[in-house]
Amino acid sequence: MQLKRVVVTGLGALTPIGNNIEEYWDGLINGRSGCAPITYYDAEKFKTKFACELKNYNPADFFDRKEARKLDKFAQYAMVSADEAIADSKLDLDTLDKFRVGVIWGAGIGGLETFQNEVLNFAAGDGTPRFNPFFIPKMIADIAPGNISIKHGFMGPNYTTVSACASSANAIIDALNTIRLGHCDVVVTGGSEAAVTIAGMGGFGAMHALSTRNDSPKTASRPFDATRDGFVLGEGAGALILEEYEHAVARGAKIYAEVAGGGLSSDAYHMTAPHPEGIGVVRVMQNCLKDAGLNPEDVDAINTHGTSTPLGDVAELKAITKVFGEHAHNININSTKSMTGHLLGAAGAIEAIASILAMEHGIVPPTINHENVDENIDPKLNLTLNKAQKRDVKVALSNTFGFGGHNACVIFKKIN
Template sequence: MPTPNQTPRRVVVTGLGATTPVGGTAPETWEAILAGRSGVRTLTQDWVAEHELPVTFAGQLHTSTDQVLTKVEIRRNDPSGQYALVAAREAWADAGSPEVEPERLGVAIGSGIGGVWTLLDQWENLRTRGPRRVFPLTVPMLMPNGPAAAVSLDLTARAGAHCPVSACASGAEGMGLALNMIRNGRADVMVCGGTEAAIHALPIAAFASMTALSNRNDDPAAASRPYDIDRDGFVMGEGAGIMVLESEEHALARGARIYAEIAGVGMSSDAYHITAGEPEGAGAARAMEEAVRDAGLTMRDVVHINAHATSTPVGDLAETKAIRRAFGDHADDIAVTATKSMTGHLLGAAGALEAVLTVLALHERTVPATINLDNKDPQIDLDVVTGGPRRLASGDLAAVNNSFGFGGVNVALAFRSHG
């Protein structure tokens, strides 16, 4: 553990993995995001019509897990666990499968909802076929920490297998936890992020009932439209985003390729409303300020924000106010993007995926554009990137990724370029 006078260890990103509505891997996802392709489409499953769902589209996974996992792995893991395994294995391989003692390797993978498919499928088994037909692995498959446990077992990670559950901030909180575990000496390497597989009739019906979802059934690809004057709700998505983090000294010692430094994390809670964020963005602003301060940066160092920006009328405006509150006039100089316009909202995996995209934006010095922004809300006084990717300047750059969740949870991650 670092002493009070000891500088915390720097932590770097050496591996990236993702399975998303727009790509089966992190590179495929990044390429689709830069091209401005939407992964939102009409749902064709029988249960959509069976339950007469008012919303009939979502950002479904681009690549089925049966192309990557074995039949046994699929049988023994809820889809949320499957997604985590796919993305974690990709990230681990991308990092070069580092040699590390199991006791120095940890996992922190969040999920906002957990194994909803397992829970409801096995309830149906119980109801229609009796208790003897309930699958023996139901409990480890439905528990939210099931994906973290599965990845821990897969990689023999013994420094900890943690699962933050903080709604749509879960994945980002997992990355913040991983950052601090390495800083505090609990681990040298962490596999972290978020996963979610909640495109199911019940969550869709529940979100629609609270009028949180867009109802553009006739034009799914244009439904997620952050900052647009005609935005009418978020679009559900699914998938996982995973990073491999290492202490800088560990990464340099083995000659690892370093994408960026994860430099700071900020967390706060609104204590305002169970679902609505504080409308003036005070808590969200505090999270951003804390992340930048924790990173040893100034607010003027930040050149890019991957915003939470879910495409809800109230939420997008509150985050805009938060960015203005945190950055002041410097907000005019920050390139903002809203990648949920293409992927939809991955709930507990959203912040993790968007952190992966933030790292790639720094590494490639390119900010993706927001799509479906046809008529910008005049109250959104931010420099939102549209019309195509934007190149960033050379030199040392810093970026922030925002994630906010039901319960008033706010998480901001600060990244900086490396080398």
């Protein structure tokens, strides 16, 4: 069977450094930190008092009051970013065969704030179960693609992938294969997350996973730096329109890039910690290159998972060296989490978008906040430190890993 080619024809983003694609890209290339003290609740008693919240986001700009009340923030973010991507794609929704349009979305947690608030309200009451009738529909992770499809009438495959922080990368790979196999012409894909909540910050804090650099929030997310002490929690969404190549060409669509391939693997090692030698990460990149029919020396840029954790950053860079050998020193390696924080289930989507935009503009966004050299990291690696670098990126790879040992890797290339 001849697999169909798949391209990206639309992008949408809602991030801590920009509420649309243009703002997001401006934040990336200018090395803007999205981290600041938490405003959503009183964090005084928490170990970590900062996060990468959205700035100037108002649901009233996108939803009427009644609709907004029925949507958890993670679903709102999904719909806003998907609408931008659909508009950017210039798809004609009136003539499109909507039975051949799917929505495959990633979310690692889903409606955490909704769940938290309903339980707190019950606990504060007299024991009578007075739950909001929208509690379950607002909370469940699959409601984001459900709402996107309902709004636009898309009747192809519709579901959510859940693999912790790898969720939206998994969604992109599923969307790729759905179109490759001829089941759809178009898939709206990506991911969203809204876990900057009492429960989210408290839970990750109890795991000692978060940075506690409360004296300097803006510099807290510092991948590859010797003094990194944990990740910074972020929120938001990223959306991509994936389309069968001939379908896109026939309607004269702008093509950002080709989705060349995707890879998956499992660490099968530990619930939260990466394998110290990065065995699963080595395999996922090898699987991705094989799926794309590309060689290691073809890759120009890698947006790492790079969460700013002591173990994870080193393990990933070791894996890159194993896969790419000496060519690793010729690759622009970066971590855009240094600016956006870690968007959990949405990370793969917004970082894939960053890779695609780097290809389009010929600029690799920086890894900011790097001050101290880590002796455990190969000094010959170009980690694109502190300042964006011009580069003709023909092939870009994006890594995303999740608690449970889930590894996902997506590779994009300039269209021929």
